[in-house]
Amino acid sequence: MNNTRMTDIAKTAGVSLATVGRALHGGYISDEKKKRIDEAIAELGYIPNMAASGLKSSHSRLIGNLMRFNPNQLYAKIALGIERNLMNSGYSMLALTMYNKDEERAMIDELISRRVDGIILTSMTIVSRAEIEKIRDMGISVVMVERAMDIPYTDSILIDDFGGAYKAVKSLYETGRKRIGFIGEQVKFGNVENDRYRGYEKAVAEDLGCTPSSLVSFTKGYDIEDGYMAAEKLFKISPVPDALFCTSDILAAGAMQYLYKRKIRIPEDVSIIGYDDTISSFLSPKISSVSIDIDRIGSEAAQMIISRLSDSKIPSRKIYTDTILRNRFS
Amino acid sequence: MNNTRMTDIAKTAGVSLATVGRALHGGYISDEKKKRIDEAIAELGYIPNMAASGLKSSHSRLIGNLMRFNPNQLYAKIALGIERNLMNSGYSMLALTMYNKDEERAMIDELISRRVDGIILTSMTIVSRAEIEKIRDMGISVVMVERAMDIPYTDSILIDDFGGAYKAVKSLYETGRKRIGFIGEQVKFGNVENDRYRGYEKAVAEDLGCTPSSLVSFTKGYDIEDGYMAAEKLFKISPVPDALFCTSDILAAGAMQYLYKRKIRIPEDVSIIGYDDTISSFLSPKISSVSIDIDRIGSEAAQMIISRLSDSKIPSRKIYTDTILRNRFS
DNA sequence: CTGAAAGCGCTAACAT
DNA sequence: ATGTTAGCGCTTTCAG
Numbered sequence: 001m002n003n004t005r006m007t008d009i010a011k012t013a014g015v016s017l018a019t020v021g022r023a024l025h026g027g028y029i030s031d032e033k034k035k036r037i038d039e040a041i042a043e044l045g046y047i048p049n050m051a052a053s054g055l056k057s058s059h060s061r062l063i064g065n066l067m068r069f070n071p072n073q074l075y076a077k078i079a080l081g082i083e084r085n086l087m088n089s090g091y092s093m094l095a096l097t098m099y100n101k102d103e104e105r106a107m108i109d110e111l112i113s114r115r116v117d118g119i120i121l122t123s124m125t126i127v128s129r130a131e132i133e134k135i136r137d138m139g140i141s142v143v144m145v146e147r148a149m150d151i152p153y154t155d156s157i158l159i160d161d162f163g164g165a166y167k168a169v170k171s172l173y174e175t176g177r178k179r180i181g182f183i184g185e186q187v188k189f190g191n192v193e194n195d196r197y198r199g200y201e202k203a204v205a206e207d208l209g210c211t212p213s214s215l216v217s218f219t220k221g222y223d224i225e226d227g228y229m230a231a232e233k234l235f236k237i238s239p240v241p242d243a244l245f246c247t248s249d250i251l252a253a254g255a256m257q258y259l260y261k262r263k264i265r266i267p268e269d270v271s272i273i274g275y276d277d278t279i280s281s282f283l284s285p286k287i288s289s290v291s292i293d294i295d296r297i298g299s300e301a302a303q304m305i306i307s308r309l310s311d312s313k314i315p316s317r318k319i320y321t322d323t324i325l326r327n328r329f330s
Numbered sequence: 331m332n333n334t335r336m337t338d339i340a341k342t343a344g345v346s347l348a349t350v351g352r353a354l355h356g357g358y359i360s361d362e363k364k365k366r367i368d369e370a371i372a373e374l375g376y377i378p379n380m381a382a383s384g385l386k387s388s389h390s391r392l393i394g395n396l397m398r399f400n401p402n403q404l405y406a407k408i409a410l411g412i413e414r415n416l417m418n419s420g421y422s423m424l425a426l427t428m429y430n431k432d433e434e435r436a437m438i439d440e441l442i443s444r445r446v447d448g449i450i451l452t453s454m455t456i457v458s459r460a461e462i463e464k465i466r467d468m469g470i471s472v473v474m475v476e477r478a479m480d481i482p483y484t485d486s487i488l489i490d491d492f493g494g495a496y497k498a499v500k501s502l503y504e505t506g507r508k509r510i511g512f513i514g515e516q517v518k519f520g521n522v523e524n525d526r527y528r529g530y531e532k533a534v535a536e537d538l539g540c541t542p543s544s545l546v547s548f549t550k551g552y553d554i555e556d557g558y559m560a561a562e563k564l565f566k567i568s569p570v571p572d573a574l575f576c577t578s579d580i581l582a583a584g585a586m587q588y589l590y591k592r593k594i595r596i597p598e599d600v601s602i603i604g605y606d607d608t609i610s611s612f613l614s615p616k617i618s619s620v621s622i623d624i625d626r627i628g629s630e631a632a633q634m635i636i637s638r639l640s641d642s643k644i645p646s647r648k649i650y651t652d653t654i655l656r657n658r659f660s
Numbered sequence: 661c662t663g664a665a666a667g668c669g670c671t672a673a674c675a676t
Numbered sequence: 677a678t679g680t681t682a683g684c685g686c687t688t689t690c691a692g
Contacts, residue, residue, distance in 0.1 A: 003468060005685055016663045021687065028661045047442045051384040052685035055668050060381060062444075069410075073403045076410075080399075080427060092440060094424055097410060110422060112377045114392075138333060224612060253612040260614035279609050282554060282583040284590035335669055346679045351671065358677050382669035385684050663692080668685105675680075 004044040013040040024048075054115060058139075063305055064111035065095045066104065068123035071222070072250065072278040074292075075122050078145065081298020082120065089306050091117070101126045108135065116140060118305040121147060141308040143301050146192070155304045155317045157297055161192055164290040164323030165199025168273045169245050171288075171325060173207050177243035177271055180204065182216045183230040183255055184247030196247045196275065215241060219251065227254020235262065242270060249274035249289055256283060267329070277326050286328045293321045334374040343370040354378075384445060388469075393635060394441035395425045396434065398453035401552070402580065402608040404622075405452050408475065411628020412450065419636050421447070431456045438465065446470060448635040451477060454521070471638040473631050476522065485634045485647040487627055491522055494620040494653030495529025498603045499575050501618075501655060503537050507573035507601055510534065512546045513560040513585055514577030526577045526605065545571060549581065557584020565592065572600060579604035579619055586613055597659070607656050616658045623651045 010020045013036040022029045023037040054060040067075040083093045096107045104125050118141035136142050144156040172180050182200050185193045204211050217233050219226035234241055246252035252274035274280045277291035340350045343366040352359045353367040384390040397405040413423045426437045434455050448471035466472050474486040502510050512530050515523045534541050547563050549556035564571055576582035582604035604610045607621035
């Protein structure tokens, strides 16, 4: 290994270890010694050892980011923003992806063993409130993304999925569509799909006074085939829908594969709106999509955790991020 | 903070620090003391401090993964596989994404300051052979992915892009297509596009004896609009192509948006093959795509770096991974 | 303004 | 089979 250490540069500069420390982190130091130290650093090529400084200071300048796997790489995209923002503040991100809820505990332990200063938890998990409080009480700041849990001294970022779905469906009515179908995963209590369905339901109810169940097609999963089959089902009824609201771009893409086969044209015959804005601009034609504000979520998560690092007694904060309807007129 | 340390569990178990170390890492220990130590660990909830063990042993069990940003999240997908494989061997991955070549050096320094045991470098970079040798000589193992550079005691994984493109274009001829267009980014020496173009060129040359330049459309970038414009250009000539080979799925998607507008049907009028298999199965219709073997690359990269960790004097290894033509008959 | 020295939590050599 | 002890490279208190 043979890396340059602070003592090495102290020796070449002819000063003490403590003085090198002051040159590095600020403190009383004469211009002359500062210059000699800078020269020695340039000559020997010193790169600090964070393992040592972390051990001594009990600050690793490492933030853990524990995400649930998402087939659209949605959380990976948020992670990119988090990484960027953390880096600008001198922190690094250690990202861990769970494929399975059972992995969560071991991964949290892994992060603790790295002595991360904070943990960002993205999307639903099994870890209980008590466990999160234990982590927090170890001095590790916790920020949760897309996961509602009221825990003192712990922040969360939520996404306004209800409003996103509502806005999307409303916009379809405004452009003259009348029979708007819904394609989305089966609604369970507390999941994201639930909010998206309720947004759809409210918009439809405002226009029609009720939700015609013939226009709603719940899917078993969120694969492309689920979207295809859901569209197939909706286009067997009569009259057929003149618009589709899908709770993910993947489901929308599946629906579009069905429409392509049937030579039903978009947007002439049917309008489509997707969700998450992952692949919507790559489809033929580009479709509108409800976009979660990835950049904002990333930067808020990073900022929240950094601010909590310097003051762990800030009361819990909860941010709702608006969704954006990316209108592509189809 | 107040975390449980080895000395704490030594105290509760009534043994010495060294004995706890033996219980943890193996070594001569009596069943009775082992049992007392296990109980103390369970009671106090000990989680090792990697910063301390890393400082002492100079092994962080951390691997850096420095990737160039890829709009298709291609490297992020490879990273997922690397993370998984490393984790199974007791390592963690610290991933850093470069948006800009100039960031590379600072990021490498960041990894060095974390005292990573190894670094995986993915895709083209500006770091020179000499710099990589310096990293290696610091005791950090280096594995390069999709980046050719012959450096002693350093491994690389390359992707057979020439063969992938060749196979794809050949398959189009085999299904009776005669006028196969090429859409890809401008070829520069040493880039991936270059191999893909040469694969196309060879297949065409074998069939026609030459490459009609009217069928080749180089793009300035790899955005969806680049694909659209390239297709527009190719479909102005006469006779029009009956197939398109695109060097990325995004370019293919752009071309398809043009075809959709013109109501040119796939595969009846034109066949399309994309590359990287990122979004090809989401398009309407699903198209064939040349897939790089993401899983294999991830696991090979992880295995290579782990094996080199235990023996840094293994001669350089170079693996070529085959591409797979995902045939979707369109 | 500068230096000496203690100690973070762990590993491992050495002694018993 | 077990305990004692010396650092890893750094931060930081305390003296000067």
